[in-house]
Amino acid sequence: MAFEIPKTAYSGKIRQIKLGKGDKAVTVGGETAYPFYLFEGEMPNLPKIAMEVYDMPPEEWPEAALEPFAGVTDDPLAWAQKCINDYGAEMICLQLLSTDPNGLNRPADEAAQVAKKLCDAIDVPLIVWGTANHDKDTEVLRMVAELCQNKSLILGPVEEADHKKIGAAAIGYKHTVVASTPIDINLAKQLNILLGNLGVSDDLLAMDPTVSSIGYGLEYCYSVMERMRMAALTQQDAKLQFPIICNIAKETWKTKEAKITEAEDPKMGDAKKRGILLEAMSATALLLAGADVLIMRHPEAIKLVREMISDLTAK
């Protein structure tokens, strides 16, 4: 008898959702097999990369991360345009870091104005990310949702504690919600159920499993994402069949390993190369675990990941 390569029996499919609107809208999800298992099923939409833009000039970023954005870090719009025009960003993620109550604590209306300015000026899909402070995110993201109504933003993180208020605003003003849970598959499923009960449409829901960098528990995130995909694809778990968004850049670049200069520790080698590789490798691991959207920072790291995606999907 001829040898037959064993195949996974898939019974489910990841939902295909559209992010953003107009010509530059992107479609993610739709997988019928494990990530890049093109010999077993389809991956109709390749993973997308959103480039980060901050609403305040970055503090304590390593030189390598700042260099590509020299001259635009104090202007979110110029920063976003640079990402799109110079680095070919197909999505933008506005990180509303300035709203952090433990930091600048900028009021919600000011932050919402920045989001509004951005979404009016750019045509690629815009993710707007809060600070994971439930009270402040509720205030900020609700205002963003209202001010940018019908712009089809992607709002996150939406957690169990603030899902009702942010979720309701997203439903009312037609935005996509990113359900965020602390690296736990049962909690992820539960939040998706709660958002469904609230009335968030299945076509406007993505998941953030909470991720971390290489060396900081990436294996754990990988395994939770892997189990999400197993439940979604082989156990027909409809409540986990949503595309996954991974906010990985800030997790990588804040690590000691990405920040330390070569002068401080010569055996760590070239800092730029190191930071880029840490980001690219972390992102690649998450892709293999099932990420549909990666939020990334360094253009060189993004280039490496794009090459990897294209290699892995070459016919």
Next chain:
Amino acid sequence: MILIGENLNVMSHTLGPALREKNAGPIEEMAKAETAAGVDLIDLNIGPARKGGDELMSWVVETVQSVTEKMLSLDTTNLDAMEAGLKVKKNKVLMNSVSLQTSRIDRGLELALKYDADLIGLLWSNDGMPRDVNERAMHTVDFVYKANEAGIPNERIWIDPIASPVSVEINQVKACVEFMGMLGEIAPGCKSTVGLSNVSNGAPDELRCWLNRTYMIMLMRYGLYSAIVDAFDKDLIKIARGKRPDIVELVHKIMDGDTPDIASLPKEMANYAKTVRVLKGDSLYSASWLEV
């Protein structure tokens, strides 16, 4: 099915203070209530009781045996407290528990022998919780060998394979069921028990009973001898006493791979059906598992 009531517990908001203050009233009330509820043994859980545990356990044992004839289960990890309880017992008791840890097993077995007590053999080793069904089997062999060597026959050992919460690791939930099917062959004559409510730890309070009852049925199918349970879950007691064959039949069918149309079942049956699917690992647990 032997039921051990878990409710006389140091974690309770009313009984915890009563235990600390040696206030007999609430303790006696609870012992009477559990007796009336129809459990077979009453567990006396005084916790780790590092300080004054011996005095506390002898007081609790004397207090409780003054109001009930039920067999008692002395629940503490403090072996001095355990011995103090054993010294004042009127009837035969169960020691809950003796673990496999090097620091505990010898003394635990010695006490069981000296005071002619039954004992729960907790499969918790020097490496902590067993990781799968094989480690459970291995630890059982170790435990029974050591107990026999010390002069304790299999019939007095109640093996506890350690149930873990469904929200933590489903493979551990499954391993416990699988192990129960093997126990008779590994250690003929040994009894078994399980801290049933562990399986629902972390689940919403009002829904925990569904997980507890369903898991009990699954384990009973493979010969579970006893379980430490909520004495006041009336439906659980009915199931354990064989008064709900309809539920048991449904659970067994689903365990065997049957996939009934859950939507067409009456609410109670649908809840059991959904819960077996979760505990078998066919459907991933979430706090709203009964709603989806």
